[in-house]
Amino acid sequence: MTTFGLVQLVARREYLRTVRRRGYLLGTLLIPLGAAAIVLLAQLFNPTDDPSQRDPAVYLVNESAVELEPDPRSPRVLLIDRATGNELVTSGEAQEVYVVPADYTATGLVDRVVRGWRGTEIERLTRQAIQQQRLAEYLRRALIGNRLPDEEVERLVAPITVIEVGLDGEPAPPADFGTFLLPYAFALLFLVSLFITSGYLLQSVTEEKETRAVEIVVSSVPAVPLMTGKVLGLGGAGLTQVAVWVLSALALPYWAGAAIPGLSRLPVQPVILVLAVAYFVLGYAVYSGIYAAIGALAPGTREAQQYAGFLAMPAALPLIATAAFLTDTQQPLVIGLALFPFTAPAAMLQILALEETIPWPLVGASLVSLAVAAVLVTFASARVFRATVLLYGKRPGIGEIVGAVLARG
Amino acid sequence: MPQSGDMTALRPEPLPVVVEGVWKRFGSSDVVRDLSFEIRPAELLGFLGPNGAGKTTTMRMILDIIRPDRGLIRVFGSAPGVSNSPRIGYLPEERGLYRDVPVIDTLTYFGVLKGLPRREAHGRAERLLEEVGLGSVMHRRANELSRGMQQKAQVVATVLHEPDLLILDEPFQGLDPVNAEMLRGVVLAQRDRGAAVVMSTHRMEEAEALCDRILLIDDGRRLLYGRLSDVRASFSDGAVIAAGDGIPERLDGVTSASVVHRADGAVRFVLREGATARDLFRELAARDVSVDRFEVAAPSLDEIFIKVVEGAR
Secondary structure, eight states: OOHHHHHHHHHHHHHHHHHTSHHHHHHHHHHHHHHHHHHHHHHHHSOTTOHHHHSOOEEEEEOSSSOOOOOTTSTTEEEEOHHHHHHHHHHTSSSEEEEEOTTHHHHOOOEEEESOOOSOHHHHHHHHHHHHHHHHHHHHHHHHTTTSOHHHHHHHHSOOOOOOBOTTSSBOOOOOHHHHHHHHHHHHHHHHHHHHHHHHHHHHHHHHHHTTHHHHHHTTSOHHHHHHHHHHHHHHHHHHHHHHHHHHHHHHHHHTTOOOTTGGGOOOOHHHHHHHHHHHHHHHHHHHHHHHHHHHHSSSHHHHHHHHHHHHHHHHHHHHTHHHHHHOTTSHHHHHHHHSTTTHHHHHHHHHHHOSSOOHHHHHHHHHHHHHHHHHHHHHHHHHHHHHTTOTTOOOOHHHHHHHHHOOO | OOOHHHHHHHSOOOOSEEEEEEEEEETTEEEEEEEEEEEOTTOEEEEEOOTTSSHHHHHHHHTTSSOOSEEEEEETTBOSSGGGGGGEEEEOSSOOOOTTSBHHHHHHHHHHHTTOOHHHHHHHHHHHHHHTTOGGGTTSBGGGSOHHHHHHHHHHHHHTTOOSEEEEESTTTTOOHHHHHHHHHHHHHHHHTTOEEEEEESOHHHHHHHOSEEEEEETTEEEEEEEHHHHHHHTOOSEEEEEEETOOSSOTTOOSEEEEEEETTEEEEEEOTTOOHHHHHHHHHHSSOEEEEEEEOOOOHHHHHHHHHHHHO
16 A cells, blocks of 8 residues: 555544544534524524614603604604503513603603513613613704704714724725734634644544554554544544534524624635635644654653643743734744744734734745744654554653654664 | 566565564663574464563564664565565554444454455455354444453454464463464464464463474573474483383383383383484384383473573573
């Protein structure tokens, strides 16, 4: 069998074996299903498709001396008498009725007559805020409408509207939400996928070691194709899981009837997307090689997980140091994190998010650094794997590890 | 002058394994020292030695799991490597099946790793598992099977692809008598169909019963190597055991022996210098005796093992 055939065979087997595991299926499907169930329950008990929740009417009873008339500029403010208001609230047709009392002009107080609230607290507060803004605008117009010209009334009702302009005085373009969001999303996705997939790699290697099946496998497949197959197969399983979660997270709001405004129209620069994928793949290659070697080196699963957790920390450093990125992307700390292969993916994805133009020299240098590291780590870890995977229950010394990496042939 | 095709046809098949002057060092100790031997087709070589003698290391070097520091290893005429893998079946000392995977799937995977097409590997695994009595449990996970069942499955995995070379590391370790008998049958059947078999073992009775040749190593060095009968003969003190009616228990005119004594229901004759067992037999036959048993006394492999290993230390 060719080397490629062996890689394909190992990758296929690792992928299928992992995705068929009960734990994997539960982990992959339970999270989106759980989220969907929560949304479904929320919809059942708090139907959000009720238009009155999004565009609530303001039923208003006037008992003051202020003269209030229907205003076409406030079409959702509906004037009613007290008896009608009581009837609406009692029958449940209206959630609440606002009453402008006789002493309103002296106190400014308005009564809100309710029978009880059936929705969530957030919905109650949101509805109340919309209604009170509408009522305030209506009352301002009513109080001053007969004394000032219409334009001045509008300025009193809505004194300012801020717009953003550039140095040329032209309106500034809308924020490039997608260009900023995507690299951050990839940085987070990278970390999530890294931790998930590292778990699978560790599990695979340590299990083969603990069950001794590894001896049969390594007598049939050389270390490099074996490691490559594992990395590809388990990486695929990890990515499948993350993809299911991401797609679910994107689909859920639409399904729930609360689509994120403008999300479907994200303006994404294709080059940013390509770079994000490149950093993702190279970063994964570096870390997966390290995790496979850890699996071979560690005497047991628990130790392997501890080592892996410790060595995963550099990947998260750029996100911990986000303040430095926001302050100045040219400072030495940021540049250092961008060039150091173990921090480069998350660092560069943040830099790409923050810089207006792509810093090509830095991108090139960091990609080269990552690519070189990926190749070196893969070969070194394959050698470590080969030399130490059969040391059952024994922790090899530093000298043995270095010797394995530097050994000839 | 023969054509090149004829030359190829006449060229002898390289030996399954040739090991020449191999050394392997771990840390500061040499675990294999200047070791040489060969494994021939259709023979069973017993690889004997105390714990830590270097047997497993040598087997792993033949499999290219680890590499020698010095010396030469040829497997089917080429350097050890994955290219030989489809012709080799390996039963490691530390047996292993994937715990949470159906046995049939693991065996199919191992078969495919050895170069069998997936469908064929699956079919062969099914058939062999049926043959060893695991047909009803082949779809169960390994961790649901008894230890004996797992060992049988492991043996099936080793011979699934009908290898030309079988490397068995302590194959009888931990086996109950029923499974040991099953394994004996499998090993002999493989040898009889032409496979070369090398088997490390601590159980001398197994080696005596199965092996054509033996290789005894200790501390990485070769101490004994050759046909089992030759090795035993070389450790014989020239004694002959005879049993039957009328066998003399004193020299009493027996000229070909120098010492006679009774032992374990038989009479032990130590031959004189220059005398042979045939001479003694003639002398006995000339007397009025009935001989039920007549054999050259040779030490057991156990005795040879202890004698050689202790002598070497």
